[in-house]
Amino acid sequence: MTKQHANWSPYDNNGGTCVAIAGSDYCVIAADTRMSTGYSILSRDYSKIHKLADKAVLSSSGFQADVKALQKVLKSRHLVYQHQHNKQMSCPAMAQLLSNTLYFKRFFPYYAFNVLGGLDEEGKGCVFTYDAVGSYEKVGYSAQGSGSTLIMPFLDNQLKSPSPLLLPAQDAITPLSEPEAVDLVKTVFASATERDIYTGDKLEIMILKADGIRTEVMELRKD
C-alpha cells in the first residue's frame, strides 16, 4: 500500500539566482530579476534584493511569497530593535535574527534560500549563507538559487576561502578590489544565464560601503 500524496503543494519555486561577495571594506550583493513558475515567466523585472538595515542587505531565491513574508517579519523586528536600542541592527545581529526566524518555522519552513550581505561592526564586508531552516555560516562569498550549482564552483576557483577549520582563524574576505568583484559578479551571471533557464533578463547589483549603497543594473539574455 503506497503512501497517499498531496495533490496540492503549498510551495512553488520562482527560480532565480543570488550571489554575494565580501570585500575588505565593501560587500557586493547581486541577483537576477527573472521571476518564473514552471516553464513560464511571471516577470522580467522582479527584485530579489531587500535592504533590511543600513548595513545589511538580504537576497533570497525560492518561493517569493515566502520571501516577501520573511522580509516583512524581519523589517518589523528591525523596527522593534531600533526602538529598543536606538540604533540600526548590525549585519551579524541581523544574521542571527534571520537564522532564528527561519528555524521558528522549522516544521513548515519558509521556502527561501537566503544570502545576507553587509558590513560588520568593523566596516569589513561580510556574507552569510543559509539553508531553508536557518542553518548559517559566515563566508567570503556565496551563491544560492537555481544557478548556484553553476556559479559556486567558479567562485571557489576564483576566490577560494581558507577553510574555517584552520588555526589561526583566517579572514574569509576576498582580496579583490570593488570593481574587480563587481566584474566577477557580472561574468558569473552572464555564464549562468547561458545554461540555467530560470536565470536571466536583468542583473541587479547592490554595492554596500561605509558611505552608502550603490545600485547597478546590467542586461542579461532574455531567452
Next chain:
Amino acid sequence: MFRNQYDTDVTTWSPTGRLFQVEYAMEAVKQGSAAIGLRSRSHVVLASVNKAQSELSSHQRKIFKVDDHIGVAIAGLTADGRVLSRYMRSESINHSFTYESPLPVGRLVVRLADKAQVCTQRSWKRPYGVGLLVGGLDESGAHLYYNCPSGNYFEYQAFAIGSRSQAAKTYLERRFESFNESSREDLIKDAILAIRETLQGETLKSSLCTVSVLGVDEPFHFLDQESIQKVIDTFEKVPEEEEDGGEAEAEAAAAPTEQGGAGDQDVAPMEM
C-alpha cells in the same frame, strides 16, 4: 466632603456620579513636568521641559518616537508613559505589517483610549497615571490629540499638560488661530516660547528643553541642542544684554527653583 468614602476603588461611584480614582489619576498628570504640542497644516511639534531629579541624575525622557509619522509626549507617571509608548509602537508596527501603510493617528488614539478605559472599569487595575500628547501625520493631514487617564481623548490645534501648563496654555490660546498656516520654523519658535512660559522666570536654555518635529516629507526626529539654542537666541538675546543686574537676577531665579526642588520631595519620586 464624601470624597474619602468613595475613592478607595476605581469601581466605586461617588453619590455625585464621579469616579474619584480616575480624577486622582488626572492629578498625577498635573504634577508631571510640562509637555506641549502644536500643529500646523503640515507639521506637528512636541516639546517638553527636562527636569532632572537632582544634579547628579539625567533627566527623564518624555517624548517618544512611535513611528516615522507619529510621536508622543507624556506628562505624569513616566513609567506608565513608557509602557503605553511601547504599546503604541507595537500597534503601529502591526498595522504597517498587515496593511503595508502607516497607521492613521485617529485610529491609534482610539485604541489608546479604549485601553485606558479598561483600567477604569476593573477592580484589580488602576488607571494609567499619564497624559499623552499624540502628534502625527496621515492621509487626512496633521493631527494633535490629548489622551487622558480617564479614557477620553480630544483633538487640539495646540495644548499643554503638566505642571505650570496653564501659563503655556494662555500663551497658546492667544496665538493658536494662526498656527494652521504657520511655517515649520514659526511653529518650533512658538513651541519653545510656550515652554518658556512654563519656566516662569527661569532663563531658557536649550539644555532645559527637548523639541521634536514631524511633518510632510519629514519623519519624526528630535532637534539637536544647537538648533534649539539658535531659536532661543533669536528672542532671548535682548534681555541678557540689558541687565547688569542680570546675573543677580539669574541667581535669584535659581534660588526659588532649588527650593521648588526641595518642595517636590513631597511628591513621589516616580512622578516627573
